[in-house]
Amino acid sequence: MTTGYFTTDQHDTLRAEVRAFAEREVRPRVTEMETQRTVHHELSRLIAAQRWLGVTIPHEYGGMGMGHLAKTIIIEELARVSGAMGAMVQASQLGVAKILHFGSDEQKKTWLPRVADGDCLPTIAVTESASGGHVLGMRARAVRDGDDYIINGHKVFVGNSHVGDVHGVVVRTGLGPKGLTAFLVESDRPGFALAPQQSTMGLHGFSFGELLFENCRVPASNRLGDEGDGLAVAYSSSILYGRSNLTAVSLGIHQAILDETVAFASGRELYGKPIAELDNIKQKIGQITSRLMTARITAYHAVHLLDQGQACDIELMNAKLVNVESAMDSARQAMEIHAGIGLTTERPIERFLRDAYHIFAPAGTSDVQRLRLAEAAMGRTKGQWSERIVHGEAVGVH
Secondary structure, three states, X not given: OOOOOOOOHHHHHHHHHHHHHHHHHHHHHHHHHHHXXXXXXXXXXXXXXXXXXXXXXXXXHOOXXXXXXXXXXXXXXHHHHOHHHHHHHHHHHHHHHHHHHHOOHHHHHHHHHHHHHOOOOEEEXXXXXXXXXXXXXXXXXXXXXXXXXXXXXXXXXXXXXXXXXXEEXXXXXXXXXXXXXXXXXXXXXXXXXXXXXXXXXXXXXXXXXEXXXXXXXXXXXXXXXXXXXXXXXXXXXXXXHHHHHHHHHHHHXXXXXXXXXXXXHHHOXXXXXXXXXXXHHHHHHHHHHXXXXXXXXXXXXXXXXXXXXXXXXXXXXXXXXXXXXXXXXXXXXXXXXXXXXXXXXXXOHHHHHXXXXXXXXXXXXXXXXXXXXXXXXXXXXXXXXXXXXXXXXXXXXX
8 A cells, every 4th residue: 555656666665675674673572662661772773773764864964865755654664563663763853853954064964974874863852841842831941151051951752862862952042932942962961861761651662751951061062053043943843854753653553553453353253254254344444444545645745745845834734633643543443343352462453552642742732733724724824844944944934
C-alpha cells in the first residue's frame, strides 16, 4: 500500500532497506524493550549509524539530502516494527531542524556532519511542567554573563532526553514573544543534568524525559540565531518537523495494526472457519484498511508539498490530525477483533494501542489542529512557516 504518485524508485529502495533492517535488528529487541521499559541506548545508536538521521541534511554537510518524504518513509518503516524507534528518529529530526534552519555556518559545519554520520543524537527542549504547550509561559531563563549565558530551569517531555548528545534549548532572555532565545547545550556541559527516566504507558525503549539546568554556562557562540529568535525556533521545529514526524510514527503503527489484525483473524478459527471469513470481521478490517489508505495519502501529500517548497502548514496539520485519530480508532477496532487475547501481551495489539496514544499530544493535540484548521478556513492565519522557512524568512513569522 504505497503511494507511487509521490514516491520514486529511490524511495522504494530506501523503504526496502529500512524494512529489512527493522525486521533484522529491531524486531528481535522489542520484547527486551517492553520488559525493561527504559531507553535502549544500543539500538538507538545502531539506527543512527545507518546514517538515516541525515536524511534531510544537504549533501554539503554529509547528509542524504533526500527530504521529508524520505524521512517519513524511514520513520514509518521503523515504527511499523517499533513505535519507540520510530519516535527516536522523529525526535532526532526535530534536533536537526533547529540547526539546519537557524544555525550559523560554524554550527552547521560542526554538528550536521556528526548527526549525518550517526555520531550525534540531537534533541529540542521547549516544554516545561508549568506551561505545557503554552510556549510563551516558559520560565527557564538564560542570563548574559560576558561571552557566556547562564541557564537555569528545567524542560520536560524532551524526546531522546537520555540518549541525546546536544540539546536545542529554548529559554527566556527577556519578556514577551521576543524574549525567547535558543541555545545548543552539550550533554556533558557542567550544570546540565538528567532527571531519572520515568516509566511510561508506551513507547518503551524511547526516552522523553526531563532536563535540568543549574547555573549551566554556555558560550554565546552556542546561541541559535539572535536573541529573540527562540519562538521561531520552537514553532518552526514543531510545525514543519514535529507534525510530519509524528504523522509518520502514527502511520507506521497504523500499518502494524492492520498487518497484525489480518494475521490474527486469518489464523483464529471460530465456527469451523477463520474469523476473517465472518462478515462483521471483514467490515472492521475493511474500515481499518480504508483509514490507513486515507491517512497515508494525507501524510505523503503534505510532505511532498514541503519538499517542493510550497506552503503546506494546513496540510501538515491535517496530516497529523488524520493519522493520529485514525491510528487510535483502528487500534480500538483491532482490539475488538482480538477480543480477550488482545488484552494480553501474547499479541502485540495492546502495545500498538498504547504507543498510538503517545503520539496524540506532541506538536499539538487534535483539538489544537482543528482550531488551527478553523482559523485557516476563516482567513485568520498570519503567514505559513513552511513557505517562509524555505525562503529564509523564518524569523519573525507568527
